[in-house]
Amino acid sequence: MTYDLYIGDRLFSSWSLRGWLMFEKFSVACNTHMIGLYSGTMAQDMAPLAPARLVPVVRTPAGTVIGESMAIAETLAENHPDAGFWPAAADARATARWLCAEMTSGFSALRDACPMQLKYVFQGFAPAQPVIENLARIETLWAHARAISGSQTGWLFGDYCLADVFYTPVAARIVGYDLPVSDASRAYCKALLSDPAVLKWRDEAEKIIYDPFPYGADLANRPWPNFR
DSSP: OOEEEEEOOTTTOHHHHHHHHHHHTTTOOEEEEEOOTTTTOHHHHHGGGTTOOSSOEEEOTTOOEEESHHHHHHHHHHHOTTSOSSOSSHHHHHHHHHHHHHHHHOOHHHHHHSOOOSSEEEESOOOOHHHHHHHHHHHHHHHHHHHHHOOOSSSTTSSOOHHHHHHHHHHHHHHHTTOOOOHHHHHHHHHHHTSHHHHHHHHHHTTSOOSSOSSOTTSEEEEOOOOO
């Protein structure tokens, strides 16, 4: 039972990272295909997947095309009920769904101002007030998840689940732009970004060189941290 997963450039595509982690972290087999986000072939590459417009996209073993990350997540959780996509406890499971849903629909200021990139830590970035407010909301949600689950460190709900998947690119933004968060939140970001699956993704991302680099041209930078 193998799915087909269509993703964009690993160094930059936050939603593709989420889609890939859904398969990699929960041991669901897939064949990965690249969509040319930066090569100018996106429309051509996406045409066989219409009406999907954005990555990630999944084609199920039955041939059904699924767009949108929440739809992909719920389909995989439904098809693989023993994989542990959601927490087992009802209150934790409902809370994890809430966090994922708010991630997909919210934090536009953070996403617009700090595009995900896994190459550098930019220095001197000054977040505007809407970004600061997004960060405060994210930290509130993370604290609430831990209050529900009782997990004080590591994954939000004790065992790794879809909430951790959905917030991994948020962690990359926090680290990549050196954004102000609490020590506890920074430790969670480090846990997410040092996960072997994320390291594997970044190793693949580093194989492609972008010149010029599309983000942060006006900012000083230092190399991405060694999370190994």
